[in-house]
Amino acid sequence: MIKPSSSFNYILNYGLEFLKSNSIENPKKEIEIFLCHLLSYSKFELYNSAEKSISLAKVNLLNEWLERRAKREPIQYIINNAWFYGREFYVNKNVFIPRPESERLIEVAINHLRDFDSPKILEIGTGSGCLSISLAIELPNSKVRSIDISEKAINVAKINSEKFHVNNISFKKLDFLKSEMKTFYNFDLLISNPPYIPKKDMESLMPEVRNFEPYNSLTDDSDGLEFYRKFSSDLPYILNSNGIGIFEVGLSAHPKDAKRIFNKIGRSIKLLKDYNGDDRLLIVKL
Numbered sequence: 001m002i003k004p005s006s007s008f009n010y011i012l013n014y015g016l017e018f019l020k021s022n023s024i025e026n027p028k029k030e031i032e033i034f035l036c037h038l039l040s041y042s043k044f045e046l047y048n049s050a051e052k053s054i055s056l057a058k059v060n061l062l063n064e065w066l067e068r069r070a071k072r073e074p075i076q077y078i079i080n081n082a083w084f085y086g087r088e089f090y091v092n093k094n095v096f097i098p099r100p101e102s103e104r105l106i107e108v109a110i111n112h113l114r115d116f117d118s119p120k121i122l123e124i125g126t127g128s129g130c131l132s133i134s135l136a137i138e139l140p141n142s143k144v145r146s147i148d149i150s151e152k153a154i155n156v157a158k159i160n161s162e163k164f165h166v167n168n169i170s171f172k173k174l175d176f177l178k179s180e181m182k183t184f185y186n187f188d189l190l191i192s193n194p195p196y197i198p199k200k201d202m203e204s205l206m207p208e209v210r211n212f213e214p215y216n217s218l219t220d221d222s223d224g225l226e227f228y229r230k231f232s233s234d235l236p237y238i239l240n241s242n243g244i245g246i247f248e249v250g251l252s253a254h255p256k257d258a259k260r261i262f263n264k265i266g267r268s269i270k271l272l273k274d275y276n277g278d279d280r281l282l283i284v285k286l
Helices: 009-020 025-038 043-048 057-072 073-077 100-113 130-138 151-164 201-202 226-239 255-259
Strands: 080-086 086-087 120-124 143-148 168-173 187-192 237-247 269-272 279-285
Touching: 009 025, 009 043, 009 057, 025 043, 025 057, 025 073, 043 237, 057 073, 057 080, 080 100, 080 130, 080 201, 100 130, 100 187, 100 237, 100 279, 120 130, 130 143, 130 151, 130 168, 143 151, 151 168, 187 226, 226 255, 226 279, 255 269, 255 279
Parallel strands: 120 143, 120 187, 143 168, 187 237
Antiparallel strands: 080 086, 237 279, 269 279
């Protein structure tokens, strides 16, 4: 445990060694994140600021954070913060943590909607709101609706929409898998990063994911394809004639399995690779 009178360098090194001893993969990066967040410093300021006194309250908080991280709680939940598409989103245990890989959905969506005057966008699975809010900001003339089964998740998304002063977005609590979607129509884009991990694979996930992220954000409690089946049946009346569906998909056989579901309804169905070279985006045009 770090003592209140400890020097900055001691705190930095202690945190690094503590995280390393608890098998945290990037201990240096994580102690830097903790300290930058704790002190409201940039990484440059962390190492170059002449004044680095840390109060008793902040030392105690850092000790608490380190203990929580040692139990494999994700750092994003500990500091209630996750970066996505160049912005800091508020997150807590009620929402799936935004991943850099999902930024590819935003790029593809913006590229498709660039020439639309006032595109209508529907997101299924709001979570933190990182997808729908990013699109609402990047496409200020758009009208965005976002639905989620979880009221707690929607509350997090509302915090983020207020944080970024987003006015062209609305949220609704709705169980997509059990709901008729025929009141949702004439959208130019349906976007979703749905729960796609097969139930049988849940136990093999890393503890940060398996033990802390919302179960309903990870799996459909089935084979990981339930949402795609519902998308395929709903897309014809959700989207207009020039509409497009953009969905994140999993790894291994999942992308091709998901793609096969849309064969009967899409005139153009393709998989796109993420930054790691994996097929992780499914694009469906009616």
